[in-house]
Amino acid sequence: MQVTINGTKHDVDVEPETPLLWVIRDTLGMTGTKYGCGVAQCGACTVLVDGQATRSCVTPVDSVAGMAITTIEAIENDPVGRKVVEAWVANQVPQCGYCQSGQVMAATALIKQNSAPSEDDIAAAMVNLCRCGTYNAISAAVKQATQA
Structure with a gap:
């Protein structure tokens, strides 16, 4: 295959x-x-x-x-993915980091589908779990990535 x-x-x-x-x-x-x-x-x-x-x-x-x-x-090869990663770093989102690759992928998909997501759009799309509770930082990073 x-x-x-x-x-x-x-x-x-x-x-x-x-x-x-x-x-x-x-x-x-x-x-x-x-x-x-x-x-x-x-x-x-x-x-x-x-x-x-x-x-x-x-x-x-x-x-x-x-x-x-x-x-x-390969997400940083995508212009949107690169912006998401830069926003993740700027907002110091990761704590333990385990969930963050999935979070970055979900955020990239969201922004590629909706370049100006509302708070509700972000909340609806960013449903991956984070045991460290970095949800506020995740939301801030998504917002920053859409403004970059």
């Missing part, structure tokens, strides 16, 4: 129902995308699939064959 991740085509020898997360992490060695809950609730595993925030822990790899998958490793 062939998947395109971060602009590179990869031939992977895995079962079709293998979660995309394990292909990214175990098969291809890109460990920036994190495993959190395994049931699409926490968002630590969020990647972009054709620009949409997608929970890779429950996404069978065969369902994304032929689609453009972006992981945290």
Whole structure:
């Protein structure tokens, strides 16, 4: 099976129902995308699939064959992703950092779909869990990224 991740085509020898997360992490060695809950609730595993925030822990790899998958490793190659990362750093969002790759991916997807999100839009889109409680900093960073 062939998947395109971060602009590179990869031939992977895995079962079709293998979660995309394990292909990214175990098969291809890109460990920036994190495993959190395994049931699409926490968002630590969020990647972009054709620009949409997608929970890779429950996404069978065969369902994304032929689609453009972006992981945290390449997010700064995208102008919006770069602005989000810069805003994350400026607002000192991460504490432990575990959820932050998924948070950045969700914020990038939001801003690509809505360049001027309201507070309600941000709250509705940024539903990934953060055990450190950096939600106020996340919201501030999203706002800053839209103004950059």
